Amino acid sequence: MTVINANRLIMGRLASIVAQKLLAGEEISIVNAENAIISGSKIKTIEDYVKFQEIGTREWGPYFPKRPDRILKRTVRGMLPY
Template structure:
C-alpha cells in the first residue's frame, strides 16, 4: 500500500503516475486531495461550469462536486475502466480530504515530476477553489 500526499502536485501528472501504480496491482491512498493544483487560469473553471450547466439534471453529463471525487474521476479517466483490468485497478484507489487517522505514513512517497512548483501561481488553481466555484 502506497500513500501519496497531493499537496501542490499537478492533478494530471499525479493521476498518470497513480494509474500506472494501480495497473501494476498496488493499493494507493491519496490524501489532501483538495490541495492538488490544476494548471490553467480561472477561465478554465468558467468553462467547466458551463459544461456542467449544459446537461439536464437527469440526463448528464454528471460532474463531481467534491474535491476527492474530482481527483478520483481524473484517475478513472486514465484507466481502461470499462474493462475488467481497469475496474479492478480503480477499486484499489482511495482518495481522502485532509489526512485521515487510519492511514499510516510509513509507505509515504512523493512525486517530484508532478510538482507544481515551476508553474506560476497566477496560472494555477487548487481543486478546492475549483469545487467552490462549480
C-alpha cells in the same frame, strides 16, 4: 498500500502516476486531494467546468463531481481502461 500526499502537486501529473501504479496492481490512497493544483489559466479552467455542468439536466446527466476527492478520482478513472 501506498499513501500519496497531493499537497501542492499538479493534479494531471499526480493522476498519471496513480494510474500507472494502479495498472501495476498497487493499492493507492491519496490524502489532501483538496490541495492539489489544477494547472492552466484560472479563467479557462472555470469556463470549462461551468460549460460542462450546463450540459444536460440533473436527471439525465452528465454527472460531474463537486468534491475535490471525487474530481481527482474521476481524473484518474479517465486514464484507466474500463
